Amino acid sequence: MRKIFFPNLLIAVILFAGLHSPLHAQNIIWLDSSFDSPRLVKTGADGAELFSQPLTVGSLPQSIAVNTNDNALFWTSLAFVNADINSITADFSSTSVVLDSQSVLRGIAIDPVNGHIYWTATNLVSGPKIARADLNGENAKILLDFGPGSSTTPRALSLDIGGEKMYWTNFGEGKIQRSDMAEGSSPEDVLTGLSGPAGLAIDTVAKRIFWAEMNRHQIKSADLDGGNDSLLVAGLSYPNYLSIYPAKNRMAWTEMGSGKIKSANLDGSEIFDYGVTAIAPTGVIIEPSPISSVSGNENVQIPQSFSLQQNYPNPFNPVTTIRYELPEKAFVNLSIYDMLGRKIKTLLDGQKSAGTHTVKFAAETLASGMYFYKIETNKGFNAVKKMVLLR
Structure with a gap:
């Protein structure tokens, strides 16, 4: 029997598997x-x-x-x-x-x-x-x-x-x-x-x-x-x-x-x-x-670990902000996916310095529903979160 694969569905399952987010309590x-x-x-x-x-x-x-x-x-x-x-x-x-x-x-x-x-x-x-x-x-x-x-x-x-x-x-x-x-x-x-x-x-x-x-x-x-x-x-x-x-x-x-x-x-x-x-x-x-202290006299707050934050506002219409943190310089890909795991848009694909970064996502042409954003780095950190577009 020939095996049949559903790549889009497989991607969606992988995305859902990465959605669990622990409680991020701080001092x-x-x-x-x-x-x-x-x-x-x-x-x-x-x-x-x-x-x-x-x-x-x-x-x-x-x-x-x-x-x-x-x-x-x-x-x-x-x-x-x-x-x-x-x-x-x-x-x-x-x-x-x-x-x-x-x-x-x-x-x-x-x-x-x-x-x-x-x-x-x-x-x-x-x-x-x-x-x-x-x-x-x-x-x-x-x-x-x-x-x-x-x-x-x-x-x-x-x-x-x-x-x-x-x-x-x-x-x-x-x-x-x-x-x-x-x-x-x-x-x-x-x-x-x-x-x-x-x-x-x-x-x-x-x-x-x-x-x-x-x-x-x-x-x-x-x-x-x-x-x-x-x-x-x-x-x-x-x-x-x-x-x-x-x-x-x-x-x-x-x-x-x-x-x-x-x-x-x-x-x-x-x-x-x-x-x-x-x-x-x-x-x-x-x-x-x-x-x-980095870059000579410039003082910045360097995160202690990699993280992908929940977008805000969420639900959103039509613009939302995504934050992520890098404790060191890294190559970062940040992309948006739909419920079937199809890539909708690549927001970022390049080298980023250590620090806290934000990216705006505008969804003017998309229908209401649940979407996912996924970050991948060359430092072994990958994460996925969901967001809701509500018109």
Whole structure:
């Protein structure tokens, strides 16, 4: 009997066999805002406590951000007297006060390109503000002054550096707003009708906003102009601060109601509970990759292993972004396949340097359905993931 082969079907079976993806939990760094014993804590992906730095009693630490030039951490304090912005080096060896303030400080964001700190503040007498200073705390400048008696309550803050915009959650008025980063301008409403918008983060590559809506117990995302909003995670216990790490396709958040810290993929899948039950967890970030020096004086974050990330957004229409990581220079082929294993398009076929890379895939001419993207390298790393085009 003659054997009959179905090459397309065989390819599809091989593709499906490579779809299993383990949970990609990462180390996190977070703040415990308990009044008597506030701390800066590093927790491993297995829930083990790897580092703990006691902070000033009564300082009520709030939001945390990283300077990607050197991985130094900065955080704000909510203390009603002598609130400040603090920093600690990437190796946790040295802590310093960057800025003293007479305001209640909430959100913080770092502009590593121009060397600036941005923060939100509420002065009980003069009203809420958004301000900026150099990374050493000098040249502080108020960008937006909402004035005494304002119902505006600026909370979390995030930057779209390429678009020269700063975004913040307005907790009191149920909004996400934005303004220009350089000098400040009249706030523009991006999203309204929210209920307790708290944490906020921006994916500058995928051009998406992520936010935690505390009173609706959910995390959502939308385009930078507020369109195409999507529910990612529901049923949470008063989600508070939020951060994302697009290169790892992960986000992390704290929950005020349960005292838990969790993470998930950027599409809301693969939720992971770190097993932490803190008294008052506030700010959290996913630990950044170590910085390695390459090409003379240029500092870049070199991944520790090969990986292919889930595309985002997913489902998509008609454009999505695919990320992959290379710990060393490699020849890379990245191609798209349909359900029958037929190659639809080759997105990349060439040598790529070590680092985190992104590729846009536009599917204007394709029908709705499930597709697959496959990466092959000359270093023995191959992986396949699925994505859904939904028109």
